Amino acid sequence: MGSMVPFAKMNGLGNDIVVIDMRGRSDVVTPEAAIALASGERTGFDQIMAIHDIDLDGVDYRIDILNRDGSHAQACGNGTRCVVQALASETGRKSFTFRTLAGIVTAEEHEDGLISVDMGVPEFRWDRIPLAEEFFDTTRIELQVGPIDAPVLHSPSVMAIGNPHAIFWVKEDVWSYDLERFGPLLENHPIFPERANISIARVKDGQTLDLRTWERGVGLTRACGSAACAAAVCAARTDRTGRRVTVNVPGGPLHIDWRANNHVMMTGPAEWEFSGTVDPLTGAWQADEVDA
Numbered sequence: 001m002g003s004m005v006p007f008a009k010m011n012g013l014g015n016d017i018v019v020i021d022m023r024g025r026s027d028v029v030t031p032e033a034a035i036a037l038a039s040g041e042r043t044g045f046d047q048i049m050a051i052h053d054i055d056l057d058g059v060d061y062r063i064d065i066l067n068r069d070g071s072h073a074q075a076c077g078n079g080t081r082c083v084v085q086a087l088a089s090e091t092g093r094k095s096f097t098f099r100t101l102a103g104i105v106t107a108e109e110h111e112d113g114l115i116s117v118d119m120g121v122p123e124f125r126w127d128r129i130p131l132a133e134e135f136f137d138t139t140r141i142e143l144q145v146g147p148i149d150a151p152v153l154h155s156p157s158v159m160a161i162g163n164p165h166a167i168f169w170v171k172e173d174v175w176s177y178d179l180e181r182f183g184p185l186l187e188n189h190p191i192f193p194e195r196a197n198i199s200i201a202r203v204k205d206g207q208t209l210d211l212r213t214w215e216r217g218v219g220l221t222r223a224c225g226s227a228a229c230a231a232a233v234c235a236a237r238t239d240r241t242g243r244r245v246t247v248n249v250p251g252g253p254l255h256i257d258w259r260a261n262n263h264v265m266m267t268g269p270a271e272w273e274f275s276g277t278v279d280p281l282t283g284a285w286q287a288d289e290v291d292a
């Protein structure tokens with residue numbers, strides 16, 4: 001274990017995040033390391049956010065995002081808030097610009113400790129989400145699970161906000177649907193050539209949604225920031241709500257604002273749990289002494 005780097009176990013509304021500091025190095029966190037860390041009791045995570053140096057004007061860092069299964073994600077809203085909190089406490093700075101696979105992301109910590117992330121602009125075109133078949137109208141596509149004449153979930157709204165998302169609108173309590181059973185089928189459905197994050201959403205009122213998400217490459221999570229953005233945007237796009245909504249995910253509320261300039265702002269908390277060092281090649285790790 002000659003090559004340890006610092007990490008922090010954090011969470012964003014219960015979305016389990018491991019922030020790994022890869023600055024000053026040219027190697028990467030391997031999928032094998034991710035899978036090993038994911039199976040650990042204290043290091044079990046939904047996403048790894050690996051902070052890398054970048055040589056690009058106006059951009060502070062590149063963030064490499066890995067899911068539990070070692071696959072890469074384009075964006076992670078909750079993880080981005082964790083990265084901002086970690087960097088803000090290190091540097092005293094309040095705002096940061098990152099590059100991810102989804103493009104340039106800016107984020108800012110407020111006086112009250114909450115953090116806003118500009119998640120970019122939504123993508124509704126079928127071939128950009130992507131879907132495997134042409135759908136002109138992505139506000140509701142043909143897709144269902146359950147009995148053919150009485151589907152349990154059907155006609156999701158689909159879009160990408162970096163990541164691909166499908167939002168199934170439901171009438172009953174979001175906890176009354178067996179997302180653990182339907183999630184894997186829908187995540188891997190052939191209509192989604194790059195798989196997709198699968199959510200069920202219930203409109204409470206014109207400013208409030210309840211949401212549960214089965215994340216691509218992860219499974220059920222307590223929060224998914226990009227899914228909250230996708231649900232809010234799709235709700236506004238289909239006149240179910242206004243453009244500023246509170247999205248209640250299992251871990252708590254996220255505030256989403258689909259601004260007039262088409263950018264989606266997500267605001268919520270981040271929480272530090274413990275720190276340690278990890279080998280980015282193998283995932284072997286140890287907690288810092290103070291936590292041991």
Ligand SMILES: N[C@H](CCC[C@H](N)C(=O)O)C(=O)O
Nearest residue numbers: 073076077078163224225226
């Ligand atoms: N938890 C993340 C999203 C993870 C998406 C990832 N599961 C994928 O698209 O592969 C969030 O807060 O935005």
